[in-house]
Amino acid sequence: MGLFTKRKRRPSRRAEAKALKHKAGLEAKLVARNDRKSRRAEARTQRKVAKAQIAAYQAEEKAADKLAAKAERDPFSPGQVKKYLGVARILIPVLAPLAYRAATYVRGQLDVRRAQQLGIGIDQLGDYAGHGGRLQARIANTEAALEKVSGEGKADDTRSFVGTTKERLESLSAAVRTADQMPAARRRAVHTAVSSELAGLEADVLARLGVR
Template structure:
């Protein structure tokens, strides 16, 4: 009495079937997460190829603009130097010529110095933008860091911001556990970036590659958590 359901199955059979369904669902979720990571990896590979071509063209453009600005500055400096020399040669070493030369120099300095400074600032800004685009982070985030691992530190910071959004979206116990686990992994990667700064070049390069791979895996896990197939 009470050991069998209306369809003839025992309680043990129903329990076993429920357990099998739960295991199947867990396996399917695991396989889906694995597929998502593979898809994300393939997408990143395609994105890197596309960014590589785009960055190559941007570097050409930046280089051409830099050369053009440099030519303008050199041409103006050369013309101004020629004018100053002509004035000096007109009356060599006379008090009048010396005063005239100093006057010309004072007049030209506010023009030449700002042009050279703007060219230098523009070149640095273009380099930062290229590095940020290559790392997939915003230029203003990259500017907050320095050193050989600046781009990796910027990526870690960006991923932390993504985790904060995940935490805001999912406040369940499982969601909180996920965010805590990912945060701990990011903390370890940040320490690894700092440690790699003092390593020899070859060893540091290997460490950075490992850190980058781990960051890619964390990004894939976050996307999978959000139900996004990259």
């Protein structure tokens, strides 16, 4: 059979080899092209990831800046409190004596004003403390005026007026002292009644002294 088998001609073998070489070249180009596309896609992905990370870092930094700015504005933030404490440690030894003197002066002025309102000396202010202090001061002032009435006249009606008024003032003083132990509503009611009666006694004493 070998006698009848046709051999391939040399030009055909050369063409076949050329075709195979061309095919291999195309395949290599295709692989290279796919490889370049893959690398480009991978590079794009990496760039996107890098951008996302940068954006996240920038957002975190911006949020941290906002928190820091808010903390600076907040007067009671830990940082500000530390500053206050540091300043206080420096200023307290200097300001404490000044504050004490200022408080003492203000308290003295308030005591003077209260004593003037009650019509008593400032040294007597402690004797008229409590809820009924104002009424007790009025009673004391009326008793002092009553002593003047007693010294100005020896007539029977004057002595009777002085005696009766003194007893009434003592009763009113006892009522005020008792009211200090009562609930607020009852105490106010007693004080109102005492003030009303005391106003009448004050007017009578002033009339005896010639004051209208």
